[in-house]
Amino acid sequence: SAVISQKPSRDICQRGTSLTIQCQVDSQVTMMFWYRQQPGQSLTLIATANQGSEATYESGFVIDKFPISRPNLTFSTLTVSNMSPEDSSIYLCSVEGSGDETQYFGPGTRLLVL
Amino acid sequence: GIQVEQSPPDLILQEGANSTLRCNFSDSVNNLQWFHQNPWGQLINLFYIPSGTKQNGRLSATTVATERYSLLYISSSQTTDSGVYFCAVERDNYQLIWGAGTKLIIKP
Numbered sequence: 255s256a257v258i259s260q261k262p263s264r265d266i267c268q269r270g271t272s273l274t275i276q277c278q279v280d281s282q283v284t285m286m287f288w289y290r291q292q293p294g295q296s297l298t299l300i301a302t303a304n305q306g307s308e309a310t311y312e313s314g315f316v317i318d319k320f321p322i323s324r325p326n327l328t329f330s331t332l333t334v335s336n337m338s339p340e341d342s343s344i345y346l347c348s349v350e351g352s353g354d355e356t357q358y359f360g361p362g363t364r365l366l367v368l
Numbered sequence: 369g370i371q372v373e374q375s376p377p378d379l380i381l382q383e384g385a386n387s388t389l390r391c392n393f394s395d396s397v398n399n400l401q402w403f404h405q406n407p408w409g410q411l412i413n414l415f416y417i418p419s420g421t422k423q424n425g426r427l428s429a430t431t432v433a434t435e436r437y438s439l440l441y442i443s444s445s446q447t448t449d450s451g452v453y454f455c456a457v458e459r460d461n462y463q464l465i466w467g468a469g470t471k472l473i474i475k476p
Binding site: 285287291295296297298299302344346348350354355356357358359361362364 | 399401403409410411412413416454456462463464466467468469
């Protein structure tokens with residue numbers, strides 16, 4: 255299993271600003287995943303973050319808008335840049351558990367952009 | 369790409385009732401997982417079930433990989449079962465493809 259924490263848990267931001275979300279895992283993991291969940295919708299994968307290499311972004315997501323850092327095997331950050339109201343979502347990080355092939359999720363960051 | 373369809377989209381039940389949620393997927397997958405998202409947004413993995421049947425308390429799941437579907441059974445529903453149930457299938461590199469979810473409301 256894995257225990258994941260995220261900061262902040264929620265935030266209200268003005269359009270045009272940027273917010274950095276932190277994700278901390280209680281064990282070393284190879285891959286970390288960042289998801290977006292828009293209101294009332296399912297989850298959409300933004301990118302996969304591996305330690306020591308650049309993140310791999312899914313179609314429709316670009317590094318300039320969602321830069322990701324992965325400085326070590328227990329930590330990652332996602333920045334939502336130049337925010338607009340359309341970025342209002344829950345942002346979740348997840349990891350694959352070591353040895354049990356399930357994915358574990360952080361509590362999410364609820365972002366509202368005004 | 370792989371399509372994942374869940375049914376029903378919404379379900380309202382009285383406490384104590386049983387329910388069956390379905391997940392269909394369009395192609396062979398490496399594995400399938402069921403998640404529960406509670407009303408506060410926390411996602412909890414319920415089952416990792418690429419095939420066969422598993423049970424955990426009042427919940428059980430069955431995946432028939434050859435027919436490309438999975439079922440989640442909830443027996444004797446409680447109000448704490450309310451939330452959204454997601455099915456997600458895994459393609460390469462541990463990336464999950466998600467269904468749209470089933471929103472379950474259990475009334476006291």
